[in-house]
Amino acid sequence: MDLDTVxxxxxxxxxxxxxxxxxxxxxxxxxMIEFHANSEIMxxxxxxxxxRQAPSIDRKxxxxxxxxxxxxxxxxxxxAAESLGVKTREEMLDDLANGDGKFLNCFHxxxxxWVETPMIAFFVDGAAMRRQATLRRTSWxxxxxxxxxxxxxxxxxxxxxxxxxxxxxxxxxxxxxxxxEAFEKWWPRIIQFFGPTDxxxxxxxxxxxxxxxxxxxxxxxxxxxxxxxxxARKYGLEIPDEPRIRERDDGTYEVVExxxxxxxxxxxxxxxxxxxVGQIDGRKKAQEAVExxxxxxxxxxxxxxxxxxxxxx
Amino acid sequence: xxxxxxxxxxxxxxxxxxLETLLKRLGDDEYVLAERYTEWQVKAPTxxxxxxxxxxxxxxxxxxxxxxxxxxxxxxxxxxxxxxREADEWRHSTLVERPFAEGDWADAVLRHYxxxxxxxxxxxxxxxxxxxxxxxxxxxxxxxEEYHLExxxxxxxxxxxxxxxxxxxxxxxxxxxxxxxxxxxxxAPATGAGDASGDEDVExxxxxxxxxxxxxxxxxxxWLSTVVPFLDDLGLETPASELVHFDxxxxxxxxxVLPDAVGRDGSHTDAWDDLREEFTHTYRExxxxxxxxxxxxxx
Numbered sequence: 001m002d003l004d005t006v007x008x009x010x011x012x013x014x015x016x017x018x019x020x021x022x023x024x025x026x027x028x029x030x031x032m033i034e035f036h037a038n039s040e041i042m043x044x045x046x047x048x049x050x051x052r053q054a055p056s057i058d059r060k061x062x063x064x065x066x067x068x069x070x071x072x073x074x075x076x077x078x079x080a081a082e083s084l085g086v087k088t089r090e091e092m093l094d095d096l097a098n099g100d101g102k103f104l105n106c107f108h109x110x111x112x113x114w115v116e117t118p119m120i121a122f123f124v125d126g127a128a129m130r131r132q133a134t135l136r137r138t139s140w141x142x143x144x145x146x147x148x149x150x151x152x153x154x155x156x157x158x159x160x161x162x163x164x165x166x167x168x169x170x171x172x173x174x175x176x177x178x179x180x181e182a183f184e185k186w187w188p189r190i191i192q193f194f195g196p197t198d199x200x201x202x203x204x205x206x207x208x209x210x211x212x213x214x215x216x217x218x219x220x221x222x223x224x225x226x227x228x229x230x231x232a233r234k235y236g237l238e239i240p241d242e243p244r245i246r247e248r249d250d251g252t253y254e255v256v257e258x259x260x261x262x263x264x265x266x267x268x269x270x271x272x273x274x275x276x277v278g279q280i281d282g283r284k285k286a287q288e289a290v291e292x293x294x295x296x297x298x299x300x301x302x303x304x305x306x307x308x309x310x311x312x313x
Numbered sequence: 314x315x316x317x318x319x320x321x322x323x324x325x326x327x328x329x330x331x332l333e334t335l336l337k338r339l340g341d342d343e344y345v346l347a348e349r350y351t352e353w354q355v356k357a358p359t360x361x362x363x364x365x366x367x368x369x370x371x372x373x374x375x376x377x378x379x380x381x382x383x384x385x386x387x388x389x390x391x392x393x394x395x396x397x398r399e400a401d402e403w404r405h406s407t408l409v410e411r412p413f414a415e416g417d418w419a420d421a422v423l424r425h426y427x428x429x430x431x432x433x434x435x436x437x438x439x440x441x442x443x444x445x446x447x448x449x450x451x452x453x454x455x456x457x458e459e460y461h462l463e464x465x466x467x468x469x470x471x472x473x474x475x476x477x478x479x480x481x482x483x484x485x486x487x488x489x490x491x492x493x494x495x496x497x498x499x500x501a502p503a504t505g506a507g508d509a510s511g512d513e514d515v516e517x518x519x520x521x522x523x524x525x526x527x528x529x530x531x532x533x534x535x536w537l538s539t540v541v542p543f544l545d546d547l548g549l550e551t552p553a554s555e556l557v558h559f560d561x562x563x564x565x566x567x568x569x570v571l572p573d574a575v576g577r578d579g580s581h582t583d584a585w586d587d588l589r590e591e592f593t594h595t596y597r598e599x600x601x602x603x604x605x606x607x608x609x610x611x612x
Contacts, residue, residue: 167605
């Protein structure tokens with residue numbers, strides 16, 4: 001199939017491994033899905049310590065399940081990416097370990113306190129939900145199929161994140177104050193989740209033309225702000241003064257993009273932001289420490305998994 | 314024996330104390346083991362093993378929740394049990410509190426195996442508990458633990474197949490076997506520090522009241538006769554010796570193999586303080602006074 005045919009046919013779930021697709025398409029789709037899969041893994045890496053720090057058994061169970069779901073999403077997405085025939089899962093995981101694999105900006109920042117957990121589990125996951133919901137109509141069928149399951153589980157994560165936020169914001173003054181501080185720290189990063197505006201976005205045009213991407217950064221950011229600014233306020237969070245946000249006459253919001261730190265964003269995008277580098281290396285070190293197990297499995301000539309992944313597949 | 318005791322009101326003081334002690338022993342083992350298992354989330358050797366271990370961690374947490382919930386009938390609340398209890402009031406075996414060295418998957422799967430064999434034997438002995446709520450909950454726990462045991466023994470067998478795996482497993486056996494023996498030590502009474510004779514009394518009541526129908530000694534024998542031959546077949550040495558008496562084989566371990574801290578009496582290894590510090594951190598930091606419940610009470 002040539003590129004013009006791809007563009008002509010590009011519709012929801014239009015292509016699958018039976019189609020002979022041009023390299024440009026397969027590479028672009030791999031890049032997009034690999035980014036998504038890597039983000040699941042690095043998000044899980046960031047949230048893992050809070051399984052232990054959760055202040056109740058129920059919260060602990062929910063956090064453990066969330067981290068497990070994310071690893072499961074990673075597994076599904078790597079499979080969807082692998083099916084494009086460009087890279088194997090091992091190659092993608094190796095690239096993630098050696099600092100070549102790219103992933104979401106928010107997961108390059110360290111997370112230190114429980115009050116920060118809803119910033120990811122409610123706001124970032126909420127932002128991700130919006131994006132993922134549109135990807136159920138992406139043109140690469142295995143990706144869209146993975147999104148059905150991911151969206152279903154992500155819905156629970158966001159509800160849990162919202163519940164943590166509610167508990168914190170109806171807790172003691174100290175809890176409320178610490179939560180507000182965490183929100184101020186994370187808010188600009190959350191807005192940057194959607195990346196630069198469309199006119200500055202590198203991959204948008206092609207991904208959109210071949211139906212991989214269903215909505216632009218601008219549309220997604222807009223929908224997120226309109227939905228989540230009122231939600232943040234509902235829980236008593238104050239929207240920080242910067243970046244400046246203007247409310248239009250029709251009740252929608254507009255961000256002054258120049259107030260956001262785009263140098264930092266692009267440093268992150270190159271995997272060169274210091275805390276993020278530490279997180280990449282931390283995961284790499286943990287993976288190297290169990291290299292011997294993978295070697296043992298290989299030399300035993302047995303499959304790497306010892307059971308069908310139950311909860312995640 | 315079928316369950317005849319429906320509520321704490323049916324118990325005398327001695328029985329009540331014994332029940333409380335038994336439940337702490339059960340709940341604490343599961344809770345602390347789960348804490349350790351979750352350390353492997355995002356750090357297991359493969360995505361598949363990561364998912365499997367996360368499952369087990371959540372199962373153990375769920376079981377802890379079930380046992381702590383029975384304790385709530387005796388007047389305890391979760392925040393008191395998990396977040397406010399002093400370190401020496403915990404009754405778990407030291408096996409479950411030991412830290413993992415980074416990448417030591419052999420430790421994880423061996424511990425998993427040693428624990429799950431004991432858990433299987435223990436659940437057997439609780440199935441006919443005279444205390445209704447205990448008997449009721451064993452079934453649910455059992456169905457999950459059977460799968461855990463299979464998972465753990467598969468992994469131990471696989472690792473034993475490779476040189477590095479075998480060496481690491483032997484290290485883990487040397488380190489963990491003594492701690493595993495504490496699974497069968499008597500507990501100090503649930504409140505306050507006990508002395509050895511008090512501990513034996515409580516243990517006796519646990520059996521005589523029918524809360525559990527096997528003694529620690531019987532369960533220990535059962536455990537040794539499963540674990541020792543299994544490890545032996547894989548070429549792994551244990552401190553147990555074989556006693557041959559006519560046609561009966563038995564295994565025994567001398568008292569001096571037990572570690573200094575046995576957990577059950579409230580003495581713990583220093584790893585326990587660090588672990589407890591970490592899991593109570595948020596609760597203390599936010600000055601909470603209760604643990605948020607988001608799920609319905611178990612039936």
